[in-house]
Amino acid sequence: VRTWSGSFGASEVEASLRTSRGLDLGGRGTSFGWHVTFNGEIGDGFGGRALDTGEAFRSRLNRVADLACKLAEPGKPPAGGILPVLLHPNVVENFVLGTLLGNLEGSTVVNGEGYFRKEQFGSGVAVLRPDLTVRLDPLAPMKSGSYRYTAEGIPADRCHFIQDGRLVQPVLNLKYARRFGASPTPVPTAMDALYLEGPPELTEQDGYEEAAGGVLVLSVLGTHTQDAASGDFSLAAPQTLGIRNGAAAGRLRGTLSGNLFDLLRGEDLRLVRFQGEHTPGLLVRCRFDPK
Secondary structure, three states, rough: OOOOOEEEEEEEEEEEOOOOOOOOEEEEEEEEEEEEEEOOOOOEEEEEEEOOOOOHHHHEEEHHHHHHHHOOOOOOOOOOEEEEEEEEEHHHHHHHHHHHHOOOOOOOOHHHOOOHHHHHHHOOOOOOOOOOOOEEEOOOOOOOOOOOEOOOEEEEEEEEEEEEOEOOEEOOOOHHHHHHOOOOOHHHHHHHHEEOOOOOOOEEHHHHHHOOOEEEEEEEOOOOHHOOOOOOEEEEEEEEEEOOOOOEEEEEEEEEEEEEEHOOOOOOOOEEOOOOOOEEEEEEEEEEOOO
C-alpha cells in the first residue's frame, strides 16, 4: 500500500413533517459512518445509525487493504469470452440493484420507459429466476436505510417488490401510486435495508472454487450510461482480479458485457456471501474481454 486516506462522520438530526391535511410528524435520528481509500483508487467503509464495532471495523479495514495489495500485483489475463464472473457486493449494489430499482421506479413503470411493464405487476408471471426476491425492510434497527416514515409521510413497512421472480409492486410515491392505481409504498433510501435473496448462498471460498479460471470484479465504470430499459450493458472493469487455485489474485483490466436480465434468469446464477457484507455477491457467466 502506497497511500491511504480516511474519514469519519457522525450526526444527529431532528426532522418534522407537516401537511395541509393535518399530518404532523417529528422525530430524531442519528447517523455514523467512515470511509477509507487505498492508493487513491479502492476504498470501503461503513454507514449506519449506530457505531460500528471495533472488531467489524478492523475486519473491514483489513479486507480492503488486502484487496489493495492484490490489485498492486499484475495478473495473467484469461482468454476473452464467456467466463465465470464473480461480482463483488459493491458491484451488485451499484449496478445490479441500481438497475433493478431504476426499472421498478413508479414513474418509469407508469410512463412505460423501463424493462418492466405495468400489466406484469401482480400477474404471477415470472420475469426473473423463480427463486429471486427483492424486498425492503426499513424497520430493521439501526440501518442507514431505516426510518419511521418517508418524506411524504408514508409509514415505514416491510414490502416485496419482486418475490420468487414475479413482480409484486413498483416503488410508488404518492403521485405515481395514484397514476398506477395502487397504494404508495415505502421507498429504499440505503442498500442496507434492501435484501436480495435467491438460491442457497455459497461461501466466499466456495464462490472462488466455482469461479476457477474466471474473474472477480471489484468495480465497474459507466453504469449510468447503460440502457437500463433493455438490460444490455458494456462496462469498463478497471479493478478486476483473476481467480485461480481457489483464490483471487493478480490485477486485470477489461470490459464486462451482456444482458443483466438474461443473467438474472440464468440457471448458472449463484449468490455468494462475502464476509462482512450485507448484499451478496453474484456469480454469473458473461463476457469478459481483457485489455
